[in-house]
Amino acid sequence: MNLNLKNPIAFIDLETTGINVAKDRIVEICIVKVNPNGDEEVKTYRVNPEMHIPAHASAVHGIKDEDVKDEPTFKELGKTIAKCLEGCDLAGYNSNRFDFPLLAEEFLRADIDFDMRKRKFVDVQTIFHKMEQRTLTAAYRFYCNKELEGAHGAEADTKATYEVLKSQLDKYDSLENDIDFLAKFSSQNKNADFAGFIIIDEKGIERFNFGKNKGKTVEEVLEQQPGYYGWVMNSDFPLYTKKILTEIKLRGFNK
Known part of the structure; x- marks a missing residue:
């Protein structure tokens, strides 16, 4: 089932130096932008985090310091990313608790005025957990009947998340093909800030x-x-x- 969209929606996945929203930095970002007419655009950027990538983080996504030392910083990429996301609702996997809060931090650190509050947010993991409670790899297998190749790479995870959401809409009659509905359904609390403080x-x-x-x-x-x-x-x-x-x-x- 294709998404019923009023606005473009951007599926986002971040690979980072760690899981601390306040301290850690992006090392890779992938955006799959889906337009209301169904056209899709994929953009993937490696990012110099301007800090050491710990070994435990590299073990997850495979990106090391030497892989990003010559890549642009987020401050250099930020305006390009903000322009790509202009007018978009946002979606991801565990994104309401991690990807979007960390992305908001990066925009603020780069002094880029990107108002996240104007967006609707669809967290595919929350939908999955409310329905089945599994990981992204299991979600991809369960909903799409495929094995996720390249898990923990930003592009593979982002594309898988997009496919899972479409398959969730096919599977569950109770899910409405409407971003307003999905944003409300996939939220845990109504937060004033992203981190839920x-x-x-x-x-x-x-x-x-x-x-x-x-x-x-x-x-x-x-x-x-x-x-x-x-x-x-x-x-x-x-x-x-x-x-x-x-x-x-x-x-x-x-x-």
Whole structure:
């Protein structure tokens, strides 16, 4: 089943130096852009992360320091990637918890204004886990009846994710071929930030989702605990989380 699209949708997979959204960097990115008329574009970029690629990361994706030492940095590639994603909804595998938060961090570090909040996000892994609970390789075998060659390469994983989503739509009558529906279905919580440190409750109010203030409204905490904002800003939280917290704080000044 082909996707029923109102906007282009970009399937994205990142290979990185590790799994820490705030600290790690992209070493490879693949984008499979699907247009409403069904045309597909595939772009894959190797990226110099400007840091050492640990051996445990190289063991997963096979990319080592020497493979990317002469490649452009994300700051150099960022505007090209942002232009490619302009007007697109976004999709991936485990992307709501990892790929999109890390991509947002890279854009912020590169001083590129790319508003992720205007997008709809479809996480194929979440759909899979709600339906079957497997890995991407097993999902590809289960839904597409194929073996995933080149697993943990950005392009192979991205193309497999796209194929899995189309097959999920074929398999499950309860899934609507609509990006609005799939974005809602594949979300775990409604997050204000990507990492889920700040969530939005059913009334549209931002609340902290961690630590001693878990469940409390952000505005309440900022008002009653003036030092908490500074603690977050000086701690190892993602840049995007800090950006959202700052926006809420500034909004409070304007009330």
